[in-house]
Amino acid sequence: xxxxxxxxxxxxxxxxxxxxxxxxxxxxxxxxxxxxxxxxxxxxxxxxxxxxxxxxxxxxxxxxxxxxxxxxxxxxxxxxxxxxxxxxxxxxxxxxxxxxxxxxxxxxxxxxxxxxxxxxxxxx
Numbered sequence: 001x002x003x004x005x006x007x008x009x010x011x012x013x014x015x016x017x018x019x020x021x022x023x024x025x026x027x028x029x030x031x032x033x034x035x036x037x038x039x040x041x042x043x044x045x046x047x048x049x050x051x052x053x054x055x056x057x058x059x060x061x062x063x064x065x066x067x068x069x070x071x072x073x074x075x076x077x078x079x080x081x082x083x084x085x086x087x088x089x090x091x092x093x094x095x096x097x098x099x100x101x102x103x104x105x106x107x108x109x110x111x112x113x114x115x116x117x118x119x120x121x122x123x124x
Contacts, residue, residue, distance in 0.1 A: 003037035004056050005075045009063060011084040016063060020056040024077055026070055027051075033070075041073040046081060048112055050120040062087040064120035066113055083113070087120040095121065 004020040024035045027049030035042075046068040053061040068081035099114035101107075 005035065005037045005039075005072075005077055007053055007077045007079070009051065009053070009065075009079045009081065009084055011081050016081075016084045016086060017053065017061055019053075019061075021053045021077075022056055023052075023054040024079075025052045026065070026079065028070065035070075035072050035077055037075050039072055042071070044070045046070055046079065048116045050087075050116065050123050051079060051084075052123060062120050062123045064090060064113075064117045066116060085117070085120075087123065090117050090121050092118065092121045 004022060007017070007019060007021045007024055008015070009017040022036065026033055027047040028044040029047055030044065033044065046065055048066045051063045051065045055061060063084050063086050065079065065081045066083040068079065070080070071078045095114050095117040099111060099118065102110035102114055
């Protein structure tokens with residue numbers, strides 16, 4: 001059996017995903033980070049970006065995450081996001097329309113959120 005870590009991805013309003021994984025890749029203020037079982041304890045600030053989780057069963061879970069924190073200790077990774085949604089929950093056409101509206105309105109924050117959602121869909 002491969003080494004595993006327990007992952008909890010939680011948004012401000014709900015638990016998004018929980019399970020066992022062999023690798024999690026997330027974007028932090030210090031850059032992209034990969035966390036595997038046995039990683040040194042860490043605390044980081046999440047940047048907007050896709051989070052990729054390689055599950056213990058060999059599958060991949062991708063989520064669009066917007067801000068928050070990550071914490072790893074004792075093979076438990078907690079991703080506490082301001083906003084998070086699984087790529088499977090994202091309507092790509094709706095996200096594309098939101099991106100166009102944000103560009104027209106010159107709303108950089110909305111543009112960044114729509115872009116992250118589209119990147120998460122593309123990764124899945």
